[in-house]
Amino acid sequence: MSEQYVTNYGPTDDWWRNAVVYQVYPRSFSDLNGDGVGDLAGVIDKLGYLELLGVDAIWLSPIMRSPMVDHGYDVADPRDIDPLFGDLATFDKLVAEAHDRDIRVTMDLVPNHTSDQHEWFAQALAAEPGSPERDRYFFRDGLGDDGSQPPNNWTSVFGGPAWSRVTDEDGELGQWYLHLFAPQQPDLNFENPDVLDDLRATMRFWLDRDVDGFRIDVSHGMAKPADLPDMTDAVEILRHTDDDPRFNDPGVHAIHREIRAVMDEYPGTANVGEVWVSSNDAFAEYVRRDELHLGFNFRLATVDYDADQVREAITESLTATSSVGAVPTWTLSNHDVPREVTRYAPDPAESGLNGGQALAIGALRARAMALVELALPGTVFIYNGAELGLPNADLPDDALVDPVWENSGHTDRGRDECRVPMPWEGAEPPFGFSSTPDTWLPVPADWAGLTVEAQLEDIFSTLSLYRQALELRYARPEFSGDTVEWYGAPDGCIAFRRPGGLICAMNASTEPIPLPPGQVLLVSTPLDNGLLPPNTAAWLI
Numbered sequence: 273m274s275e276q277y278v279t280n281y282g283p284t285d286d287w288w289r290n291a292v293v294y295q296v297y298p299r300s301f302s303d304l305n306g307d308g309v310g311d312l313a314g315v316i317d318k319l320g321y322l323e324l325l326g327v328d329a330i331w332l333s334p335i336m337r338s339p340m341v342d343h344g345y346d347v348a349d350p351r352d353i354d355p356l357f358g359d360l361a362t363f364d365k366l367v368a369e370a371h372d373r374d375i376r377v378t379m380d381l382v383p384n385h386t387s388d389q390h391e392w393f394a395q396a397l398a399a400e401p402g403s404p405e406r407d408r409y410f411f412r413d414g415l416g417d418d419g420s421q422p423p424n425n426w427t428s429v430f431g432g433p434a435w436s437r438v439t440d441e442d443g444e445l446g447q448w449y450l451h452l453f454a455p456q457q458p459d460l461n462f463e464n465p466d467v468l469d470d471l472r473a474t475m476r477f478w479l480d481r482d483v484d485g486f487r488i489d490v491s492h493g494m495a496k497p498a499d500l501p502d503m504t505d506a507v508e509i510l511r512h513t514d515d516d517p518r519f520n521d522p523g524v525h526a527i528h529r530e531i532r533a534v535m536d537e538y539p540g541t542a543n544v545g546e547v548w549v550s551s552n553d554a555f556a557e558y559v560r561r562d563e564l565h566l567g568f569n570f571r572l573a574t575v576d577y578d579a580d581q582v583r584e585a586i587t588e589s590l591t592a593t594s595s596v597g598a599v600p601t602w603t604l605s606n607h608d609v610p611r612e613v614t615r616y617a618p619d620p621a622e623s624g625l626n627g628g629q630a631l632a633i634g635a636l637r638a639r640a641m642a643l644v645e646l647a648l649p650g651t652v653f654i655y656n657g658a659e660l661g662l663p664n665a666d667l668p669d670d671a672l673v674d675p676v677w678e679n680s681g682h683t684d685r686g687r688d689e690c691r692v693p694m695p696w697e698g699a700e701p702p703f704g705f706s707s708t709p710d711t712w713l714p715v716p717a718d719w720a721g722l723t724v725e726a727q728l729e730d731i732f733s734t735l736s737l738y739r740q741a742l743e744l745r746y747a748r749p750e751f752s753g754d755t756v757e758w759y760g761a762p763d764g765c766i767a768f769r770r771p772g773g774l775i776c777a778m779n780a781s782t783e784p785i786p787l788p789p790g791q792v793l794l795v796s797t798p799l800d801n802g803l804l805p806p807n808t809a810a811w812l813i
């Protein structure tokens with residue numbers, strides 16, 4: 273049986289419709305000034321590597337001025353570079369040198385909240401309840417006779433209540449303010465015109481410096497329901513559902529239209545939104561023609577290495593985008609979710625494998641899934657280190673710095689384990705990432721075989737696989753067409769075809785399977801007597 277999904281996004285050559293975008297997590301990419309934290313000079317230094325890899329664009333996680341409570345997602349000045357990363361001159365150099373290499377530069381924009389160190393928040397704290405300064409955020413009186421109860425029952429995504437109470441200048445306890453994330457990240461009120469005006473100014477500030485677009489943080493969270501109704505369900509830390517009143521308020525779409533209007537002043541630029549919603553209809557609303565150019569659809573980043581789950585994730589994503597003629601996006605990981613190698617590793621307790629054996633299988637599966645995502649129509653996002661097959665790192669408790677660890681009362685280890693610095697070269701940590709061994713997160717000593725240097729020399733490495741895959745995807749006509757046609761495949765396997773002729777087959781069963789007819793272009797691990805082994809994918813034409 274075969275099904276067809278038409279994405280209908282038309283024959284246009286906008287770069288972002290069919291691109292490979294590489295996510296640089298700047299803290300962990302390359303540290304040139306030797307302070308143990310990556311920087312913009314380090315990114316410039318590695319542009320040759322990114323060109324060799326063959327990416328079309330980079331997305332820089334936040335680099336604006338920040339006290340770094342949430343590692344840059346708490347912005348104190350959205351129109352300056354944090355000194356930890358460099359300065360505006362270095363940023364301009366990065367953009368110019370990337371453009372010289374035909375690499376576009378997109379950057380994170382964090383409109384939902386500011387840092388508590390932003391000048392607006394200081395002004396709000398100094399001002400009276402009901403003042404215009406407080407109106408830029410969500411300040412409310414507490415409930416109960418003495419106002420000692422938070423205004424509603426919302427919890428923070430990072431754990432604990434979503435409200436904190438301020439102490440007024442006279443030392444008395446005062447109003448409460450809303451923060452969906454850490455207490456140091458107060459939510460902005462988009463009903464206040466200053467907020468949108470300032471966002472427009474920030475966008476134009478960076479677009480005038482030649483950036484090619486933005487990744488918009490918490491794109492599904494900027495609007496809040498007027499009466500801030502209680503949540504009905506308890507939710508887990510770092511999770512929420514579509515009917516959670518904290519997110520996906522219908523008012524958010526008017527904000528996206530305003531954002532789009534600014535982007536349209538700069539032809540050739542594009543936004544991708546972080547859209548954590550599950551329903552296809554809800555997702556599609558964010559990528560209507562006058563809203564986001566692209567939306568992250570996280571289905572593929574959350575499913576197991578399982579044929580039915582992968583196929584469903586692909587068909588659901590395509591159904592969502594095709595319903596509004598939008599471009600699909602694909603990603604296996606980012607700085608918020610466990611790395612795919614670790615996610616796909618069989619559970620040692622259930623499989624009887626030791627940790628190393630389980631990770632080795634996870635690595636094979638991650639290679640297979642890389643071929644699946646790179647075979648699909650639309651735009652693919654690769655998180656730095658995915659191309660090296662990095663697993664999550666095992667970190668000791670005392671190394672953890674994600675605010676989730678503290679705010680959850682040490683019940684959730686947070687996201688540090690997927691944010692460890694990149695291993696570049698050599699035999700000892702930090703493997704060329706920095707000149708100091710004292711890096712912001714420790715790099716595991718057993719990553720020597722995973723360095724860029726080691727993998728460039730090995731044609732069977734994960735890095736070599738990515739390089740070949742990107743080159744083929746870029747050069748071969750068989751990757752054309754906006755549809756995916758499913759082939760019948762043995763149980764536990766998937767196979768699909770692009771109109772241009774590319775066939776992708778993936779084996780998630782436990783037995784080798786025959787390949788579909790065709791000439792093999794690339795395999796994620798060698799064939800077994802002409803059969804596709806378990807934990808492997810192949811491209812054929």
Ligand code: NOJ
Nearest residue numbers: 342345453489490607608
């Ligand atoms: C989503 C970002 O990806 C995450 O890292 C951050 O903590 C939250 N938004 C809050 O900005």
